Amino acid sequence: MSRGFVKEDDQEEIPIVPPRADLPEGVTNYVTPVGMNQLLEEKQSLINERDNLDAINEKERRIVVNHINAKLQLLQNRITTAKVVDLENQPQQEVRFGATVTLKIGNDKNFQKYQIVGVDEADIAKGKISFISPIARLLTNKKVGEQAILKLATGERVFEVIKITYL
The missing domain is CATH 3.10.50.30 (Transcription elongation factor, GreA/GreB, C-terminal domain)
Structure with a gap:
């Protein structure tokens, strides 16, 4: 169906997620062991927030879940590229x-x-x-x-x- 036939109220808001701390392209993502633990704790906190969400209605819930998922995606990229320094x-x-x-x-x-x-x-x-x-x-x-x-x-x-x- 063409988007022209969808009511304005039915359109999803695109979540605006602030970027993580700047890491220039091509620079290795070094982290301390404490820093890696903080990233993993942040990930678990976001997952818990998403899984235990109490939203007023389904549209609000979808918007909040989309926002949390976008934050999780940025965070997961940092975790995946992290190089823990002993x-x-x-x-x-x-x-x-x-x-x-x-x-x-x-x-x-x-x-x-x-x-x-x-x-x-x-x-x-x-x-x-x-x-x-x-x-x-x-x-x-x-x-x-x-x-x-x-x-x-x-x-x-x-x-x-x-x-x-x-x-």
Whole structure:
């Protein structure tokens, strides 16, 4: 039947799902073991939400299920492409993926601590930065005592590596 003969009320809304954290084309989707567990927990949570859905009517239910399924599809792609990095196998004396790095930034007396993680794990409020971020890329391969310089429009910011741990 032609769509021209369908009532407007019968047409399904196409779910708008925000994209996941940006992972540039061709970049390996590295994740920590904790990050992989978070992705799997998110998947299970979405499945539970879909399976236990209490909708007012069938149309509303279909719309919500379509939205959850679209989110699950994006998430499943991330899980399928994820490459879990064993933090114990990382070079313990260098900053690499998964490292928690204690930094002295400029002349600041207080130290900052960041862990370099996958794009889906990144949360600056929790001290987790994505491995594709400019700071993470500057710090990669640095050792304790070495400095990384970030060039900004207003000058330079110097990061000195104080401590490296892998948890």
